[in-house]
Amino acid sequence: MCLSVPGRVVSIDGMTAVVDFWGVRRQVQLHIVDEPVAPGDYVLNHVGFAVRRIDPSEVAKTLALFEELMAGGSDDLLAAEIHAQLGGDDA
Amino acid sequence: MPDATERLEFRNRDQALRLSERLAQVVARIGRPLAVMHVCGTHEQAIARFGLRGLLPADLDVVMGPGCPVCVTDQPEVDEGVALVRQGVRLATYADMLRVPGTAGSLADARAAGGKIDVVYSIVQAVELARRSTEEIVFFATGFETTAVTTAAVLSGPVPPNFSVLSAHKYIPPAMEIIAETPGCRMEGFLAAGHAATITGWGVFEPFVARHKLPVVVAGFEPLDILAGLIALCEAILAGRQEVINCFPRCVSRDGNRVALDALWRVFRPIGGRWRGIAHVPDGNLRLRDTFSHVDARSRFTIDLASLWEFAPPSLTAACICGDILAGRLTPVDCALFGNRCTPSDPVGACMVSTEGSCRIWHDYGGRNRSGETL
Numbered sequence: 001m002c003l004s005v006p007g008r009v010v011s012i013d014g015m016t017a018v019v020d021f022w023g024v025r026r027q028v029q030l031h032i033v034d035e036p037v038a039p040g041d042y043v044l045n046h047v048g049f050a051v052r053r054i055d056p057s058e059v060a061k062t063l064a065l066f067e068e069l070m071a072g073g074s075d076d077l078l079a080a081e082i083h084a085q086l087g088g089d090d091a
Numbered sequence: 092m093p094d095a096t097e098r099l100e101f102r103n104r105d106q107a108l109r110l111s112e113r114l115a116q117v118v119a120r121i122g123r124p125l126a127v128m129h130v131c132g133t134h135e136q137a138i139a140r141f142g143l144r145g146l147l148p149a150d151l152d153v154v155m156g157p158g159c160p161v162c163v164t165d166q167p168e169v170d171e172g173v174a175l176v177r178q179g180v181r182l183a184t185y186a187d188m189l190r191v192p193g194t195a196g197s198l199a200d201a202r203a204a205g206g207k208i209d210v211v212y213s214i215v216q217a218v219e220l221a222r223r224s225t226e227e228i229v230f231f232a233t234g235f236e237t238t239a240v241t242t243a244a245v246l247s248g249p250v251p252p253n254f255s256v257l258s259a260h261k262y263i264p265p266a267m268e269i270i271a272e273t274p275g276c277r278m279e280g281f282l283a284a285g286h287a288a289t290i291t292g293w294g295v296f297e298p299f300v301a302r303h304k305l306p307v308v309v310a311g312f313e314p315l316d317i318l319a320g321l322i323a324l325c326e327a328i329l330a331g332r333q334e335v336i337n338c339f340p341r342c343v344s345r346d347g348n349r350v351a352l353d354a355l356w357r358v359f360r361p362i363g364g365r366w367r368g369i370a371h372v373p374d375g376n377l378r379l380r381d382t383f384s385h386v387d388a389r390s391r392f393t394i395d396l397a398s399l400w401e402f403a404p405p406s407l408t409a410a411c412i413c414g415d416i417l418a419g420r421l422t423p424v425d426c427a428l429f430g431n432r433c434t435p436s437d438p439v440g441a442c443m444v445s446t447e448g449s450c451r452i453w454h455d456y457g458g459r460n461r462s463g464e465t466l
């Protein structure tokens with residue numbers, strides 16, 4: 001019951017939205033989502049309630065974050081090798 | 092829209108491998124074995140389901156903490172539900188709660204004995220049930236703050252007169268305090284649950300970091316989210332930085348969801364209480380405020396717990412080490428009952444019941460033994 005799943009809003013009627021979960025449609029309540037939600041938006045859902053509108057720009061930021069973390073590797077790989085060769089630690 | 096984001100699934104295998112290489116580098120630079128704790132059943136599920144343990148460096152022990160709300164629900168709370176059912180009250184609850192053992196059996200046992208229990212996916216369905224019925228309907232409400240806000244939302248509006256709530260909701264931040272304060276705690280950092288933080292905001296962990304001088308990383312639930320979160324956590328440990336890092340910005344802000352938080356604290360108050368295995372957690376339980384006593388099953392009914400005392404606790408449960416597992420001291424393979432006397436179809440302890448419980452997850456997907464080998 002802990003699971004929260006993202007889905008895309010199809011339509012809205014009052015405080016109830018129909019949300020598409022990759023093919024499965026369910027009714028979702030909008031009482032506690034803290035931003036206006038419109039059809040086409042992604043929302044994070046938990047036991048029948050939308051708890052967060054997922055900003056598309058944040059999705060892009062997440063991908064950028066992964067890239068950054070992966071890219072961090074090459075520099076430090078070199079540094080790690082040098083440290084290993086010196087047999088020391090930079091601390 | 093790019094492929095990776097189409098379903099908001101962040102599971103690309105190449106990226107996962109690259110992230111795990113990066114993680115191995117950071118752990119190698121730390122240069123000694125270390126342990127961190129995640130506080131979320133969904134994290135454990137993703138780690139097991141996507142085989143992430145096999146991608147983790149041998150020196151990094153990722154311990155599952157008290158992150159499954161079903162597992163930490165203690166016997167007295169299950170007993171309250173069972174007692175109400177035995178008194179003839181109709182109960183609605185989430186499927187996970189049915190088989191959690193209480194003093195005198197589980198809700199499933201009470202149902203087999205003729206008790207009226209409805210399994211619902213959402214509190215909204217329980218309200219519907221009450222609307223269509225003249226019977227008293229009690230919703231046995233469990234889950235952490237993410238779930239508690241949905242209970243709060245419903246109780247903030249009009250509900251049928253025959254509807255009430257038995258709250259076993261829990262609040263995570265105080266439980267992290269208890270773990271960190273445990274003498275000899277070997278955790279060097281925490282991976283906080285992204286969904287709970289969606290509600291509370293990451294700012295809620297700042298006092299924790301200041302008090303315990305440990306880094307906290309808020310992470311999402313996709314495999315890449317978890318790996319990225321672990322890298323950020325290990326980098327902070329390496330650099331000796333004690334701070335809150337938000338690796339789940341697509342859902343978590345500093346202040347969280349104000350609308351949900353307002354509803355949460357309008358309806359609930361935190362009180363101390365026992366969590367299974369963690370002992371007493373100050374402010375860890377959420378109970379209805381007095382202004383909501385008219386919808387509080389504890390005010391509405393006399394719950395006759397004494398009626399259960401004649402039943403001795405099942406003898407096998409004495410050997411269950413769920414508590415030590417939830418506190419991060421032991422792992423499922425340390426339990427003599429694991430996989431033989433205790434299985435998902437015939438669970439002894441709560442950790443084998445829920446799909447978010449560590450014993451259940453290790454049973455279904457495998458875990459990692461003491462010497463770091465993937466099972």
Ligand code: SF4
Pocket residue numbers: 410411412413416423426427428429430433434438439440441442443444450
């Ligand atoms: S395997 Fe079963 S008995 Fe052993 S700790 Fe886990 S839930 Fe308890």
